[in-house]
Amino acid sequence: MLLSEIAQRLSCPVAGAGDPDIHSLSGMEQAGEGQLTFLANPKYAHKVKNTQAAAIIAAQPLPHLPTLISSNPYLDFARALELFYQPPQLAPGVSPLAHIEPDAVIGPNAAIGPFCYIGAGVRIGANATLHPHTVIYAGAQIGDNFLAHSHSVVREFCRIGNRVILQNNVVIGGDGYGFAKRADGSHHKIVQSGVTVIEDDVEIQALTNIDRATMGETRVERGAKVDSLVQVGHACVVGQDNIICAQVGLAGSTILKKSVLLAGQVGVSGHLTIHDNAVIYAQSGIGHDVEAGHIVSGSPAFDYREWRRSITAFPKLGEMVRTLRDLQARLKTLEETNPINAEPSA
Numbered sequence: 001m002l003l004s005e006i007a008q009r010l011s012c013p014v015a016g017a018g019d020p021d022i023h024s025l026s027g028m029e030q031a032g033e034g035q036l037t038f039l040a041n042p043k044y045a046h047k048v049k050n051t052q053a054a055a056i057i058a059a060q061p062l063p064h065l066p067t068l069i070s071s072n073p074y075l076d077f078a079r080a081l082e083l084f085y086q087p088p089q090l091a092p093g094v095s096p097l098a099h100i101e102p103d104a105v106i107g108p109n110a111a112i113g114p115f116c117y118i119g120a121g122v123r124i125g126a127n128a129t130l131h132p133h134t135v136i137y138a139g140a141q142i143g144d145n146f147l148a149h150s151h152s153v154v155r156e157f158c159r160i161g162n163r164v165i166l167q168n169n170v171v172i173g174g175d176g177y178g179f180a181k182r183a184d185g186s187h188h189k190i191v192q193s194g195v196t197v198i199e200d201d202v203e204i205q206a207l208t209n210i211d212r213a214t215m216g217e218t219r220v221e222r223g224a225k226v227d228s229l230v231q232v233g234h235a236c237v238v239g240q241d242n243i244i245c246a247q248v249g250l251a252g253s254t255i256l257k258k259s260v261l262l263a264g265q266v267g268v269s270g271h272l273t274i275h276d277n278a279v280i281y282a283q284s285g286i287g288h289d290v291e292a293g294h295i296v297s298g299s300p301a302f303d304y305r306e307w308r309r310s311i312t313a314f315p316k317l318g319e320m321v322r323t324l325r326d327l328q329a330r331l332k333t334l335e336e337t338n339p340i341n342a343e344p345s346a
Contacts, residue, residue, distance in 0.1 A: 001022050001084075003066055003068070006068065010070070010076050012069055014068060014069070016065060020034065020055055020066060022034060022055065023035070024084055028048065028056075029051070033052065033054060035054060036057065037051060037055075037056050039073060051065075057076050057077050089111070090130075092111045094112045095116070095132075098113065098115065100116075100118040101122070103120055104122040105124070106118070106128065108126050109126055111130070113132040113150075116130045116135070119138035121139045122136050122137075122138065123142065126144045128144075129146070133151045134149075134153075135153045136148075136153075136154045138156050140155070141157075142159075142160040143163075145162055146164055149168045151169045152167070152169060152170040154173065155173030157173075158196045159198070161202070161222075165203040167205045167228070170209075171209045173196040174209050175192040175211065176194075192212050192214050192234065193214065194213025197220070198210070199221050200223075201223045202223065205226060205230075209232065212234060213234045214234055218237075221238060221239050221242075224240065224243075226238065227245045227246040230246065231249045233249075233254065235253045236250045236253065236254045236255070238250075239255075239257045240258045240259065241258060244262045245261075252271070257273065257275045257292070258277070266280045266281075266285075272287070272288060274290040275291055275293075278292065280295075280296055281297035281298075284299055284301040288300075298311075
């Protein structure tokens with residue numbers, strides 16, 4: 001595809017000479033002949049001079065390289081990828097090896113692969129794609145343009161909106177972790193009678209669990225993106241446009257407001273609120289509410305600027321302790337040889 005055609009499809013003007021034929025896309029350091037790359041972060045601009053790419057997407061013209069001018073190079077790089085790669089599509093229709101209960105209702109243009117199971121009373125909207133071994137329990141309600149990859153599960157009575165994507169081995173509405181302790185120390189399982197609700201335009205990555213509530217609901221709100229290996233406990237709320245990175249754990253009744261970002265391996269103790277636009281750095285432990293717009297880090301987490309100063313000092317603590325002990329010893333010796341409160345001689 002010629003660069004000029006890509007520019008037209010993306011509505012990006014072209015700067016620089018030449019109209020190379022582009023056959024694929026790649027990162028700046030790996031790109032070679034016939035490949036399109038991008039520059040989204042100005043701090044990597046020094047790498048442009050060494051790239052072998054045929055062209056680049058950037059915010060301003062770059063010397064010696066045809067440039068697609070974009071106000072958001074990363075977004076337009078993502079859009080350009082769609083011109084060159086489309087994932088394999090499941091054949092339309094229902095596989096004879098799938099099992100659908102008689103009263104389940106499936107909307108038009110569905111593609112349902114082998115060994116899928118759709119339970120009694122299920123409702124699924126138009127244009128659904130269920131890859132092999134997807135399981136939808138009884139009573140689940142799902143909107144249009146649903147995409148479920150192999151071995152994903154939607155449990156009983158859960159509700160899913162439109163344009164939701166479940167990657168492999170996602171579990172929506174598994175039992176929340178609830179037990180009542182008996183007098184003898186054994187545990188009685190608490191029935192998890194609530195549901196999980198997934199709103200429109202949510203994507204949930206592989207091996208992630210969104211637990212159902214004990215009562216009421218667990219909810220993932222519109223536009224949230226949840227990475228792989230995430231645990232969302234019962235009665236949590238994941239807010240609109242949240243980004244939750246891999247290996248995050250939310251204990252029960254955690255409330256995440258709008259546009260919260262949790263980096264990898266964040267742990268949240270539950271029964272607390274992280275407010276709008278807060279950012280939690282990787283491996284932080286959250287045991288208290290986080291105010292809107294705050295950036296925190298560490299375990300227990302506190303302001304990231306203070307954390308940076310603290311973490312810089314941490315490797316020096318051993319030396320600082322030795323210095324302190326030495327000063328204390330010297331001060332003690334000084335006090336013994338020159339008593340401050342000694343009686344004046346007669």
